Amino acid sequence: MPLTLFLHSLFCKRNSILRLEMAEVVNMIDSEVFLAFTTYATIVTVKMMIMSPMTAYFRITRKAFGNPEDVARQAKNEEERKKMLRPDPDVERVRRCHQNDLENIVPFVLIGLLYSLTGPDLRTAVLHFRIFAGSRFCHTLAYVLALPQPSRGLSWMVGFGATLSMAYRVLSTVSYF
């Protein structure tokens, strides 16, 4: 009996115990597509997270806070305190950009994960991921720097289309109602 087969039977035994716990077992992860997905999904998620410290930065430099306890130390009197509890155009801009990221990047990661499991062509998949990631960086630049339209609209649309295209692929490959 070859060694690989022996290792195999060992592995199988271990598996079959786990199967009892975890029900039936199927693997459908394509290695390279999934590695590419992992890379791009992490990059865009981190990009989305960076909006949080950016909001904090604008809140501090513009002295525009959202909670009374945030200004308790900085403000000297009650009047100054109220003055610092205001919405600021720059802060609200970054927050809208963050919200748009939540509305677009989260669906990308969720659908992209399922898309990666449907075994798409590697080049097509990576193209989708690259286009999406690129479009979101453009979107953030256009939003935060308030570039003239349609720069923001177009970059949003490209990313939206990439996610929809992946969703179409998922639903046309897997339809189990």
Added chain:
Amino acid sequence: MPLTLFLHSLFCKRNSILRLEMAEVVNMIDSEVFLAFTTYATIVTVKMMIMSPMTAYFRITRKAFGNPEDVARQAKNEEERKKMLRPDPDVERVRRCHQNDLENIVPFVLIGLLYSLTGPDLRTAVLHFRIFAGSRFCHTLAYVLALPQPSRGLSWMVGFGATLSMAYRVLSTVSYF
């Protein structure tokens, strides 16, 4: 040596190399449940995404925008520009609906993914997915058309309950602290 076993040993070799990279290997994906999850998760995520162009549609028809650069071309003078930078009840309604989707559909997909990996009964799983998807479509209708309560409240509650039920199943099957 049968062909399947030969293929197997080949497959095993390839796997064992990957194992070195990716640590230990366990599979716990139930085929049919995961296919059903993939279908419903993609549908509700796309439904959530559609709220974005719907917001854009209401913004354009109601002429109510959020950013100065969005109205730069359309508005002729400064006064008209300021007039178009206002919150509109219909736009805000769609945005609240979108926000509610984020607060409910994202947890459904995240918990549903883990739930699918715990090997639930196929019928039970599909029932959860169907109830959730149905409740969210009802919720969106009730919200956007401003149907009288408790239509919106009830449809929200049903979807919320479906997700909680899946979370309970996950935590009662898998508890590793």
Added chain:
Amino acid sequence: MPLTLFLHSLFCKRNSILRLEMAEVVNMIDSEVFLAFTTYATIVTVKMMIMSPMTAYFRITRKAFGNPEDVARQAKNEEERKKMLRPDPDVERVRRCHQNDLENIVPFVLIGLLYSLTGPDLRTAVLHFRIFAGSRFCHTLAYVLALPQPSRGLSWMVGFGATLSMAYRVLSTVSYF
């Protein structure tokens, strides 16, 4: 031929059919790390979901609603109706906390899922999950009870750092552009 091998060849056949459908097959799920991730991810996601009924509770007790149809039954006349359609400080506080959860817990689950698949050391992984979960519970307490700063800021920062640390591990293990 041993039974395990026979079962194996059966299993392999079933797999190879699925492979045709689902493209190439690689497994990279580390059992224990993934079980731990499943547990903590579900707990923090459920914690995030609980902000929804908490918002509803504050809306009802503070009589501060967001939609005209929500107050249609409760309010007797038009004046009272308008009075109940107002933002309330406590409601807005819970909503901001919910929004912060969306901005932090969702990235944690998305990146944590990919992180669990890179085969990290079990102790390190569980430490990340515990620190994140703990920091989010502290954050919610600090936010809802309006504890003096920097309690909220620090607890946010710890959770944010845990997620970033996992993202760093993912990108340093897997980089496929």
